[in-house]
Amino acid sequence: MADDDINLDALPDDELVTQMHDDLYDGLKDEITAGVDILLSRGWTPYRVLTEALVEGMRIVGVDFRDGILFVPEVLLSANAMKAGMAILKPLLAQTGAPKTGKMVIGTVKGDIHDIGKNLVAMMMEGAGFEVVDLGVNTDVDRYLAAIDEHQPDILGMSALLTTTMPYMKVVIEALKTKGIRDRIVVLVGGAPLNEEFSLSVGADAYCRDAAVAVETAKAFMARRSNQMSAG
């Protein structure tokens, strides 16, 4: 039976989180921002709200999308609701004083305007304490290079969803080599048509199957990097 009069305030934490998963599934932006505020007022850390309420909710949406039950219109509504919740959490995540994990510049490659996946990766990376500079879509090699110059990131992330645009990653990586900065930066790539073999053949450091893997991989490279620095 449809139930339009759910009082989020009255729900205990576990039920509220389940309700937020439902609300993300239904793409309800206002309900998501309300839920985020309530959990924060109950003393949840921003990171816990992000992972347990939002990211888990999007994971469920992702499963039904993959299985052909949900389609793009629904997924976009869910992604927008998540974005609204994230807008509240972002400044708080920055404030909590957690030491910055590292810095990443990310963008979808030239000729490609798919950004849902890249945005999720950016949000998750921010959630995990990375500073993220998002270049948006249709990023050509000059814009990547200029952003690297300006922000001096530890990591470069590139996303591509088209078989026709993914080879552009090689163009960017070759340009990094030409400029002599390839060794200074970790290059992570992702997007549905890619695989491990492709990422190695274009000269990236790693392929990230999804946003969670992107975070883990980025952290692993950062850890390796600080070890190297203390060793050197």
Add this chain to the structure above:
Amino acid sequence: MLQDLLRTRDWLLADGATGTTLFAMGLTSGEAPELWNEAHPDRIRRLHQDFVSAGADIILTNSFGGTSRRLFLHNAQERVIELNRLAAQHARAVADAADHPVVVAGSVGPTGDLFAPLGALTEAEAVDIFAEQIEGLKAGGADLIWIETMSAVEEMRAAATAAARCGMDYVVTASFDTAGRTMMGITPEAMADATTSFTPAPHGIGCNCGVGASDLLVSVLGITAAKPDAIVIAKANCGIPQVRGGSIDYTGTPELMADYARLACDSGARIIGGCCGTTSEHLLAMRRALETHRRGDRPDTETLIARLGALASPPPREGATRRATRRSGA
């Protein structure tokens, strides 16, 4: 011209892949194929000539991404009319020199934008955007407009309206690439219902691109079942793209595409061609297959899978539906 040919022939052969053929000729990733209409006219004409020599009755102009929205990605949004006119002129020149009648179909692909309310583009703006491209194709001598690889009904309608506004006949095909639907969730039946009610009506409807040839023919069966009187178009990818090392290969052989052409015919398609990965060699095999084929019984999904391979993006398992949420109550 298309209608004349359809009156005298049971099937017509449309061409193969534009994009992947141009990549094989040296187009690089991120580069706009439409810019080659100016930079490499010889290669564009060779693309068309190879398909015509292989027996194509219909060739599609090199203008898939020729709207201002797509050319904007390459800072060529000011050159819509010019690039589309050139695209049509190249195809026209090859068609006029052919030893058999060849239809020049002006290819119109999606803007790549999401329509309001999901995105920013309104249908009225989209009509203007498509009309600009179609004016260019018309000026270059296209016989009709070939609206293809669509996934949203609003976008199909906008392109159809634009064609009508420019006084051009049109056909429309969609890409059913996601569990038997377009990525916006439109089924073949719903697409057929929607497009056949556009005014003026399209001269053909159907499917192109998407995933594998089996998937595409399942969609064709859906359309021919829903609209038995429609002229139905099938333009399947040459197998499924596989990422091997740094390169992308399509799995289809000429034999597979020949069998696909026979099955497309049996499924009720009147216009049959290939999409991504289909070379002139594949097209020649398709022409020979069709010439010696007699339209047979409608295949079922099992037959398609047995002869063309498994579905790349099968429909959800039986009974799988949206989760019941408390608010939707569903």
